[in-house]
Amino acid sequence: MLPLITFLVVSNWYAKNVVREKISETYRNTLDIFVRQTDRNLQEINNYLYKMATLDTDVGLLMSSPYGSDNYVLTKVRIQNEINRDIGFYNHLIDTIFLFNESKKSDLIISTSGPYGISQQVLQKNISDIIKSENKLISRNQWLIWKDSILPGEHFAIKTVPVTEGLYVGAIIKMSDIREQLSIQWDDGAIGESGIYKNNGKSLIEPLAGSPPQMTLEQLLVKDEPYRTVTDKTSGQNYMVMSRSSEHADITFNIGIPESNILKGLPYFQKATYFLAFGVILIFAMYLFFIRQIVIKPLQQLIAGMKKISLGMLDMRLKTNETVELVILAKTFNNMAEQIKTLKIGMYEEQLRAQKIELMQLQAQINPHFYMNSLNIIYNFAVLKDYEPVKQMSLHLADYFRFIMRVNRDLISLEEELKHVANYIEIQKLRFPSKLVCEFDLPPESKELMLPALSVQPFIENAVIHGFVNRKQTFRIKVAGSIFAAHEKKYLLLTIEDNGTGFPEGILPGLNGAGPLPQADTSRLGVQNVIQRMNLRYCGEVKISFSNATKGGAVVELLLPLQ
Numbered sequence: 001m002l003p004l005i006t007f008l009v010v011s012n013w014y015a016k017n018v019v020r021e022k023i024s025e026t027y028r029n030t031l032d033i034f035v036r037q038t039d040r041n042l043q044e045i046n047n048y049l050y051k052m053a054t055l056d057t058d059v060g061l062l063m064s065s066p067y068g069s070d071n072y073v074l075t076k077v078r079i080q081n082e083i084n085r086d087i088g089f090y091n092h093l094i095d096t097i098f099l100f101n102e103s104k105k106s107d108l109i110i111s112t113s114g115p116y117g118i119s120q121q122v123l124q125k126n127i128s129d130i131i132k133s134e135n136k137l138i139s140r141n142q143w144l145i146w147k148d149s150i151l152p153g154e155h156f157a158i159k160t161v162p163v164t165e166g167l168y169v170g171a172i173i174k175m176s177d178i179r180e181q182l183s184i185q186w187d188d189g190a191i192g193e194s195g196i197y198k199n200n201g202k203s204l205i206e207p208l209a210g211s212p213p214q215m216t217l218e219q220l221l222v223k224d225e226p227y228r229t230v231t232d233k234t235s236g237q238n239y240m241v242m243s244r245s246s247e248h249a250d251i252t253f254n255i256g257i258p259e260s261n262i263l264k265g266l267p268y269f270q271k272a273t274y275f276l277a278f279g280v281i282l283i284f285a286m287y288l289f290f291i292r293q294i295v296i297k298p299l300q301q302l303i304a305g306m307k308k309i310s311l312g313m314l315d316m317r318l319k320t321n322e323t324v325e326l327v328i329l330a331k332t333f334n335n336m337a338e339q340i341k342t343l344k345i346g347m348y349e350e351q352l353r354a355q356k357i358e359l360m361q362l363q364a365q366i367n368p369h370f371y372m373n374s375l376n377i378i379y380n381f382a383v384l385k386d387y388e389p390v391k392q393m394s395l396h397l398a399d400y401f402r403f404i405m406r407v408n409r410d411l412i413s414l415e416e417e418l419k420h421v422a423n424y425i426e427i428q429k430l431r432f433p434s435k436l437v438c439e440f441d442l443p444p445e446s447k448e449l450m451l452p453a454l455s456v457q458p459f460i461e462n463a464v465i466h467g468f469v470n471r472k473q474t475f476r477i478k479v480a481g482s483i484f485a486a487h488e489k490k491y492l493l494l495t496i497e498d499n500g501t502g503f504p505e506g507i508l509p510g511l512n513g514a515g516p517l518p519q520a521d522t523s524r525l526g527v528q529n530v531i532q533r534m535n536l537r538y539c540g541e542v543k544i545s546f547s548n549a550t551k552g553g554a555v556v557e558l559l560l561p562l563q
Contacts, residue, residue: 020240020259024227027255028242034182035244035253041093042157042248045171046141048090049161053169058082062101063164076109083111095119095156096172100127103166112172114152119172122148122156131168134160143173143249145198152176157249175251182253195254230256298326305333314341377431389430396427403453414492415447417456421479424457428464435474436464442481446492449562452533459496459556462527467500467554475500483562490562497555502548511546534558 052059058078065072083097090097096119101107108127112119126148134144143157153176160170175196182194227242239256246252301318308316314337318330374397381389403420418440425438438460460477468475477498484491503511511527534542543559 020227020229023257024240024242027240027257028226028244031242031244031253031255035246038178038181038253039247042143042159042173042246043141045090045094045173046159046248048086049159049169049171053161053163056082059099059163059167059169062099063103063167067101067107076107079109080111083109087111087113093173093177094171095174095177096123098123098170098172100131100160100168100170101166102128102131102168114174118150118152122151122172125150127160130158131160141248145175145250153179157251194256197252197254198250229259294323295326298323298330302329302333305337309337309340314344373431374427393427393430396423396430399423400427411450412453413447414442414449414451414456417451417453418442418447418479420454421457421460424460425477432468432471432475435471436468436477437474438477438479440479442479442494443483446481446483446562449492449560451560452537455530455534455558456494456496458527458530463496463498463500463554467498467502469501492558492560492562494558494560495555496558497549497553499551499553502552502554503546508546508548 056079058075062072062075062079065075079099083099087094087097091113095114096110096112098111098119099109100123101109106124106127108120108123110116110119110123126146130144130146133146137144140161143159145155146158147155151174153174155175157173157175157178158170160168162168179196182196227240230239230241231237232239238259240259241254241256243252243254298318305316305318316337317334374393378390378393378397381387381393400420400423403416403423422438422440425436429436456479460479463477464475475498477496480495480497482493484493531544534544538561541561543557545557547555547557549555
């Protein structure tokens with residue numbers, strides 16, 4: 001076997017040198033083409049931003065009109081239409097185009113191919129710091145690399161161009177989009193590993209194929225050599241590593257090709273390997289049969305045990321044999337499984353405690369405005385020496401707060417909740433005599449339904465606060481219910497309807513879960529409180545929908561499971 005092994009070593013050494021040179025040349029050319037194309041795209045977007053800043057008349061007119069004037073608004077509309085058109089043209093390159101008016105209340109005009117709210121939050125949070133950092137760049141053609149956890153993928157490249165003092169046009173490119181373009185060149189996971197890094201050695205994007213090799217970033221970033229051979233510390237695998245840096249951004253593109261993949265195509269190496277393997281099989285057949293009982297079976301048991309542990313079967317334990325090493329391995333595995341089981345049980349218990357505490361905190365929230373208004377009403381009646389309303393108001397107010405402060409009960413009946421609603425309406429009737437009417441139409445069997453406290457009253461309060469605008473006509477609220485069966489379960493459909501102004505159209509998507517509520521809209525805290533408590537209590541089985549009636553007024557529907 002010695003001549004065969006000598007031939008294999010020499011041919012392998014010679015083939016490695018030849019193949020490395022040819023393979024590295026091919027992949028360097030591919031990487032160079034990709035990096036040059038990326039730089040051309042960045043330069044093209046630079047040119048677009050400079051043209052927009054210098055030649056677009058609407059952008060120039062924006063600063064000449066007073067903020068909020070008709071000319072200013074019309075100019076913004078024209079600019080918005082223009083960048084909406086351009087974002088479609090550059091959709092494969094640009095994620096967001098924006099104008100930032102720093103001198104006029106930090107006004108933002110945004111067009112994006114992604115979620116508008118996320119792009120708006122990222123810019124509002126970071127644009128001032130980005131402009132300051134860009135002013136420190138040596139070249140104005142350079143793109144700044146920024147990070148924000150709100151954005152998918154976190155990292156993005158951003159470029160701003162000043163139009164006049166305080167007015168900037170800019171664009172955002174997500175690093176994840178560049179990664180997708182890179183993955184087109186390396187779409188086969190067996191080819192190698194790819195990554196995007198900052199030039200200072202800090203990784204921006206996770207490698208595209210498989211798990212990253214265990215190498216330092218200093219080893220992966222190759223600047224002055226065509227390629228570098230680096231060894232993975234964990235697997236012992238040798239990688240051919242090549243890097244190229246962008247001219248317009250502080251990023252470096254990296255590829256690492258396993259040498260085992262490079263050598264797959266060598267026919268002589270493969271034939272020699274086959275002959276050698278055949279000889280080894282003949283010589284060591286008996287030895288393999290012997291170690292099957294000593295090593296392979298215990299390892300198979302270990303693999304089966306690991307699979308069962310991964311599926312959640314934490315009672316799995318390994319049996320030991322006479323091999324000292326495998327006895328230690330089996331004992332270590334059994335100890336690990338026991339620790340995982342203990343940790344998982346502790347984690348579930350802690351999660352349940354945290355949910356219960358959160359439920360109690362949410363249930364204990366009090367509306368301070370309602371409290372202060374009620375005290376003012378008592379004061380006014382006392383000044384007028386009208387003591388009978390003072391008595392009624394004091395009793396109703398005491399009952400009201402006695403109810404909402406009872407956080408020691410997880411659930412109450414619907415009948416108790418409706419009594420609390422009636423008590424709240426009586427307080428409001430003292431504020432607005434002969435102007436409030438509340439009707440209840442529910443089946444008798446529904447009143448025994450158990451639900452978290454303050455599940456209905458916040459919707460009534462929200463209707464009075466936001467819907468009762470026209471104080472000259474009577475404001476009517478109707479609470480109706482019906483019981484029906486679906487999917488072998490019984491449900492109560494609870495409808496709360498009023499004849500007020502209804503929900504603003506911009507609020508409905510946020511209330512129905514299709515988008516966020518406006519940040520300044522804190523008056524609907526009680527409604528959000530109810531939604532969160534219902535989801536905690538019923539694990540998402542409750543459905544709450546918000547809409548406007550055709551004849552005017554707000555409609556809230558609660559679908560509750562009968563328990």
